[in-house]
Amino acid sequence: MSRKLPHLLATRRSKTILATILLFYTLLSFHSSNKRLFSQFYPNKKDYTILPTTSHSQNLNLKADVSFNKKKNELHDLRDQLSFAFPYDPQAPIPQRVWQTWKVGTGGKDFPSTFKTYQKTWTASSSSSPSSSEYSQYSLIPDDSIIPLLENLYGTVPLVVRAFKLMPINILKADFLRYLLLFARGGVYSDMDTTLLKPIESWPSQNKSWMDNIINVNTPIPYKNLKVSPVIDGKIQQQPGLVIGIEADPDREDWSTWYARRIQFCQWTIQAKPGHPILRELILNITATTLMSVQDPGLPIKVVLDPTNDEDYNVNYRYQRRNNETYPHSESKNNKNVDGTDIMNWTGPGIFSDIIFEYMNNVLQHNNDILLINPNLNKNEEEDGASVSTSEADSSALSKSTRRFYKKISESLQSSNVMPWEFFSFLKDPVIVDDVMVLPITSFSPDVNQMGAQSSDDKMAFVKHMFGGTWKDDADRNAGHT
Template sequence: MAKSRGASWKRYAFVLIPLLAGSYFIWRLLSSARSTDLQAILQNLPKEITQSIDSAASSQKKDEALIEMFEKFSREVLQKQDEQMRNFERERKALEKKIQDLKQPSAHATLREKLALIFQYGTTRKFPAFIWQTWPYSDMDERMDKTLQTYERNWGEKNPGFVHEIINDDTASALVHYYYSSIPEVIEAYDALPSANLKADFFKYLVLFARGGVYADIDTNPLQPVPNWIPENVSPKEIGLIIGVESDANSPDWRSNYVRRLQFGNWIMLAKRGHPVVREIVAKVTETTLQRRADGELRSNLRNDLNIMKWTGSGIWTDVIFTYFNDYVQSGVFEKITWKDFHLLKVPKLVGDVLVFPQVSFSAPEKPEKEDKEEETNKALHFVTHKNLKSWKTAPKVADDS
């Protein structure tokens, strides 16, 4: 029995040993294949990551290039739109001018209706960048007084963006005939005025009404640029006319020197084209002049200052302004306005669309006689000095100098 069991064990061992050896060999083979595949995967992984990154970078560059092209295209479109808008604006202005030139008032229209039709007013417009002065000589003429020459040049230097014109008598006449060609009454009145002084006064209003801008007597010297005149808390769109107090009389004998107790000056004025106040004084001077001619009184009292003030000067100017203030339909002011509203005025006052400055603003001292705290405080309101040389009286006659 024992011999039979030993033979059986050997028989099983002979079968199991080759089987185990074969299994081990197969396992080694499979293990080696997996290791090779994994190694290959690990070796290829950096390449795949790099390719992915490169692909992402390439895509980003494409996106950036596309965005840059889009931005460039947008800029070109906006530039073309701006150019088109500028062209449209130029064409609009040209067309507007042609339409304005074609406007002809009705034969039955009143003088004021004609003026309002030809020179329309709009408060939202900007103040035109013009500075108008009148004098027989330009600043380049050696006959020009040195002081007045300095003043005139200061206007240009302090306002470099403005068109600055010194108008002589012949040029003034030509401009009046051109601007008012469709309103013959105005031309007739201008030509009928018997003195150069009266014509110079009338021309102030006529050129401001037709073109707008600043009018400044030749004996005025600017201390600050014109844009500084408008306070920061007031929009230029709210203003149509800027004036200053000329005289604020306290003495009882004021009637010997002035027409009104408080008068507004006409040596400095800033107006938008077609302003109703300027329109009214153009109409008033025209009517008064033609009536005086009809009555044979054109040459009466030409040397009397008060007569000139009432005819073309600051007297009639003041009356027209107060009439405007108290016409609520035009000014939009619903309270009664009198000279007391501007008596001892210290700061600018806006009434309707008219900005009124204190007396010191357009008649500022060149050098204060003494240190004054109040004067120093108001120095920001010192815009113009006025020599009050009555240059309109002493203007030389060109014909006599030739």
């Protein structure tokens, strides 16, 4: 036994040394692998920003191609990664695809029967509905298919999938998902509690004769940087890349009590081409806001966020909360429930509207060929009649017309390249800003009996929202509204 003991100890010592060497090699390999992966995000040692700001992009032309070194596979930040994974082709047609989402599929016992009626208006197979679309593909995404789908679509942009999984409540995920689907594949997204009133093929964005006619009867509006005609041979060269509607246009002093923004864009129905830069900026903002807002994002948030604009992604500084001295702005982490979550400004119509305005201002300031068309600024025919006095016109026709803001719109565009909210107020006809088409409130909100919305029979009524969501009161309250 005494002879075997030294041999046994030597064997154990050898095994310990060998295990230590293997462990060290494993750690070294893991560190090297991480370093290689890390270098794709941080090509330079001093460049640690992978989540750039979306609110302070004055030095970047958001419409132009985002630059990165494809040969070296250097994707400097999330904006680069999204642009590389989903390049935008403004000349491509809008995909003939309809997206909707719900907790379960149509075959599930919990799928509401009323939704089946609404759904038939969107599906190409529904011959019983005169409004049903001829679009070639309809997709209803149930909850249990969302993560596999996103991992497939956004596998090369893992931060986006991570942010989606980390969102504390499903309402945020529902908003985020619609942007992600349209950015990756394009088409039309519409909530389950909506009905299609007219075939998508008849919408202005799809109607070539309408697009040609709007140029024939409307002169492009000048702005300060305009130097090159945005119209070639008297025609618009492509379909709009993003089609949105007005959700709210409250012409009243207490508008902020009821709505997130003075002009608020609708996000229950959106039409888009894949890769549109506005959706890219929105996804970047929501991803960064989510990583900033959750308790454990799984990465060093102070390293990956732009430290010079650290309030950009703190939802507690947005809009009315910024000026609320009693609110704990420094508390960037948000509760895991509806009561403590500012849905409007995290993923909802508040941040949606902000990103759209920020993008429009950016392209006006960085490009000299942006198309601006607004038929609503044309004179009303009755104003040309001798029987109508100037005072009568001012008090009647002008009081509920975009023309009421003509002077402010002109001064804002021609002196500072800034798109004022008034450009979209009192719309009765669609307007065009570059490749973004904004439809009047009637288009996606007919029959609401306020803010100038007309009935479902109106020529500009395309989708009706049945307002089945029950979370909006909570969302309004958490945005600082009563």
